[in-house]
Amino acid sequence: MAGLLAGQTALVTGGGNGIGAAIARGFVEAGASVVVADRDAAGAERVAKEIGGRAMALDVSDEAAVAEAFGALKGLDTLVNNAGLVPPQRRVEEIDAAEWDKVFAVNVRGAMLCSRAAVPLMRAGGGGSIVNIASITGWAPDPKLAAYSASKAAVIAMTDAMAQDLGPYRIRVNAISPGTVASEALMGRIEGRAKARGEPVEDSLARDFYSKIALDRLILPEEVAKAAIFLASDLSSAVTGGITRLDGGYMFFPRRDETQPIVPTM
Ligand SMILES: NC(=O)c1ccc[n+]([C@@H]2O[C@H](COP(=O)([O-])OP(=O)(O)OC[C@H]3O[C@@H](n4cnc5c(N)ncnc54)[C@H](O)[C@@H]3O)[C@@H](O)[C@H]2O)c1
Structure with missing residues (x-):
């Protein structure tokens, strides 16, 4: 991966922990300058310090804060919308409407606000790549996770719509739908x-x-990072509106006989 993102500037939301931190780390190893943006300012600082990136304290659901943060950037080649919230599991009759709104405010509105703010920067640079971290739950919703699953289905639909809007500006928009990432x-x-x-x-x-x-x-966080590097790099120059399932072959129903080992048939 070394050199694949040489000369790029990338911003990773939710980069202070977990998958976002692995993506930020992978991007630096691939040669990018990375802005680690997170509501968790201490997490952003820790990761930025470790990888030699720049920390940015940012709540992606705050419209004014996003406008200000992106307005201060000199340029941007890749935006990774990774910041996400997973609410506690609740059956439908237990859903808390305020909690529902919060999940959508971060997972969907936050990705929209950051993408919107990235467009002028990417257009000024002649193009760019937006990578949305969706989820397999956007395809195969989990019980007791209606808010989260619906928010990730919205991210998948938004990805396709934005890819069409932004194609003429040579801005590609893709989504990765991870399965269960450790x-x-x-x-x-x-x-x-x-x-x-x-x-x-x-x-x-x-x-x-x-x-x-x-x-x-x-799945390992580093494996999500590898897919994000591909989508940020020129290797995927013709890929937009693409929704990559990255789930180890997630099956919508469990294997019928879990006691059977997996034996190759040929
Ligand atoms: N772990 C999995 O199995 C899995 C599977 C599919 C998709 N995902 C998605 O991957 C992304 C990262 O998940 P993770 O498992 O690393 O979770 P995580 O909780 O470790 O990381 C999420 C990060 O987002 C940040 N964040 C939350 N709200 C924010 C806000 N309003 N503004 C800015 N930053 C905010 C958190 O501070 C945190 O650093 C999420 O979008 C999640 O939905 C995770």
Whole structure:
């Protein structure tokens, strides 16, 4: 990947932790100058310091703050809309409307605000790439996660619409739909659930996750970073409106017999 993003300036929202931090790290390794933008100012500082990037404290759902932050940038080649919120699991009758609005404010409105603010910068530079981090839940919604799943389906639709709007300016817009990524945030939720059920984490992973993933394992944050580098680089120069499932072969239904090992048929 070395040199693929040489000379680029990129901004990664939610870059202070998890997948965003892995993307910021991968981008620097590929030669980009990276702005690590996060509501978690300490996280942004920590990652920026580690990778030699620039930290920016930013709440992507705050319209005025986004306009000001992007207005201060000199140029921008790639924007990664990665900042995201996962609300607590709730059945439909338990949904809290204010919580619903907050999820959409960050996951959808935040990505829209940052994309809108990036357009003049990218146009001035002759083009650019916007990479939205959606989710497999935008395709295969999770029970008790209506707000999150619907917000990621909105990101997928928004990606396609914006790709059409921005194509004439040579700005490409793509989305990555990760499956289950072993970020600290997700592992924390899985461990909490396993503890509440009184079972080992590995049992919980095998039943709830591996049984639905063809590769039989979780995705690594670094693997999402590799796809983001591809979409930011010239390797994907003809790819726009693309929605990449990055889920290890997520199956919408568990394998029928989970006890059977995976045996190659040829
Ligand atoms: N972990 C997974 O399995 C998984 C799967 C599919 C999609 N995703 C998506 O990937 C992205 C990153 O997830 P993660 O697992 O690394 O989670 P994470 O919680 O570790 O990281 C999310 C980051 O976004 C930041 N953030 C939240 N609200 C913000 C706001 N208003 N403004 C700016 N920053 C804000 C947080 O501070 C945090 O640094 C999210 O969009 C998530 O929906 C994750």
